[in-house]
Amino acid sequence: MAVESENKRPTQEERTDAMRARLLEATLDLIAEEGWAQTSTQKICKRAGVSRGAQTHHFPTKNSLLIAAVREIVARYQTELDAVSDRNLAGAKGLEDLFDFLWNACFEGNLLNCWMDVMVAARTDAALLPAVRETDSAAIDAMRSLGRRCADTTSKQHRASDLTELTVYLLRGMVVQKGVHPSQGDRTRLFSIWKQLAA
Amino acid sequence: MAVESENKRPTQEERTDAMRARLLEATLDLIAEEGWAQTSTQKICKRAGVSRGAQTHHFPTKNSLLIAAVREIVARYQTELDAVSDRNLAGAKGLEDLFDFLWNACFEGNLLNCWMDVMVAARTDAALLPAVRETDSAAIDAMRSLGRRCADTTSKQHRASDLTELTVYLLRGMVVQKGVHPSQGDRTRLFSIWKQLAA
DNA sequence: ACATACAAACAGAATGGTCTGTATGTAATA
DNA sequence: TATTACATACAGACCATTCTGTTTGTATGT
Structure with a gap:
């Protein structure tokens, strides 16, 4: 006792x-x-x-709390990325699987909603901008490197990482769109067109 | 006098x-x-x-002013679209020219910055959402129809409008990115990759 | 005369930051 | 080990600012 x-x-x-x-x-x-x-x-x-x-x-200060929240958002997203990274290293499945993962990560939780709010706010909030810039760069780098690792031949790695970054921007645009038009049907179709093009 | x-x-x-x-x-x-x-x-x-x-x-009320501003943003963007529409009807140049126009419209003024702010805000502002939804749908429709008109053969019109909508989302993602990382160099390169893919 | 355009004061709510007070953990010392 | 000194965790009140909406008053157009 x-x-x-x-x-x-x-x-x-x-x-x-x-x-x-x-x-x-x-x-x-x-x-x-x-x-x-x-x-x-x-x-x-x-x-x-x-x-x-x-x-x-x-x-x-309010800013210290919000900046901590910003880092938390990206940290959580990074955790998900690391998971898929391990999974892909085990049985490498190619870019399309990565894109599907990114799609799911975008639309099943609400982390990306938060992140878009933060990015838009950072444009006009000087106190926020440095932290957002830094964490976003790290996230983009991580995703590019993940795309690179999905390419089978070394010669295609550069292109794979470019395609991954394009996908990220496309998905971010779609996340914002979803905030206004929640129904996902048409976006699913469009995204599969994009995957076809990238392949 | x-x-x-x-x-x-x-x-x-x-x-x-x-x-x-x-x-x-x-x-x-x-x-x-x-x-x-x-x-x-x-x-x-x-x-x-x-x-x-x-x-x-x-x-x-504040909302009546802001909603008027929302409509004004899209109206101005529509004006630019109409201009390119006339231009394209004269000498139809294909999808790539349309994409270039959309790119320029995104990044030379600040209308799109405003619009991304509005869309993100609308997600959590019930009073704003209907107006934003309505005007955005109209804008998307206009751009799809513009893409359709850029296709040479009727069989490709459907695909052209899909590609145009994809481009819109991609560019919106890039506009948000520009708010945090103003330097445009890498995005220019990525967008030309996208144009190649779509061609 | 009547409606409209505009000015300015006011009210009530919300926000972020500061300040004071208290309880509790922690570590040095005797 | 017991006591003392200090730092930390937390609570709640207070304040100045800012915001939106309302209201009252006046001048001007029709």
Whole structure:
């Protein structure tokens, strides 16, 4: 019964990590549901069940919280990418499988919705721009390299990575479109045309 | 000297038109420069050199002003499209020329920046969504029909309009990308790859 | 006369940042 | 080991700013 600190009192570091995680989770949910512009620190606190004092303690300014959220979005996306990367290294299936994965990653969750909100906001938010630029570059690089790895011959690697980047832009355009026209039917058809062209 | 109403006093209708035009112009400028989320009615009034009373007289609510701005954006874009339509009807040059026009229309002005801001905002703004949906559908239809008209044989018209829609989404993704990474070099290269594929 | 164009003040809500207060963890010391 | 000193975690009030919408008043066109 004299358990040291296993069940009763989390250490300070654990508390901090948990609190930051709760705040970030609430932030991502809010961006997905109400959009970047409507995401205020007060709403985040309410949703996370956290006092404003706690929030300002861990994230002194709104920007520090939002930038942490930006990095979290890309980190999660990167995790998904890594998964497919491992899968593809096992049984290399070619570019088309990669494109299908990117398609699914775009449209099943809401991470990409968040990311488009963030990118559009970054254009006119000088405090946000550097963080977004940096994380986006890293993400694009990762996807290009994934495309390169899907090419069978070394001579086609360069083209494969270019096609992958084109796919990313195309899908981003479609994600925005989905925000306005949710029905996916026509986009599915168009994307298969694109896959045919790329093959 | 007894000039009726030529130089001295504009008629009421002229005043109204002029005032609405000034407000819309200021609105579009603000969206382009500071983004949709930062565009408030107060800033619009200040920029247009108009009192808040005048603004609320012509646009009783913020939404009525913003929706008018949405329609204005698409109307201007449509004007550009019509120009190229006439040009193409004269000497039909094929899809590639159309794609080049779309590329230029995307990146030389800032209309498309505004439009991406609007589309992203519409996803989470119920009052905005119907107007955006409607105007965007019309624009997509217009561009598809333009693509159809660029096909030489009737059998290829369907495919031409599909390729045009794909191009639109691709370019929209690139416009957002430009907001974060302004340098255009790599995108120019990628777009020429896309044009090759589509040909 | 009557409606319209415009000006300006005002109200109520929301936001982000700061500040004070309190409880708890942590580490040095005696 | 017991006590003391300090840092950290969190709560909630407060404030200045900004925003949208309303209302009242005045001048001008029809």
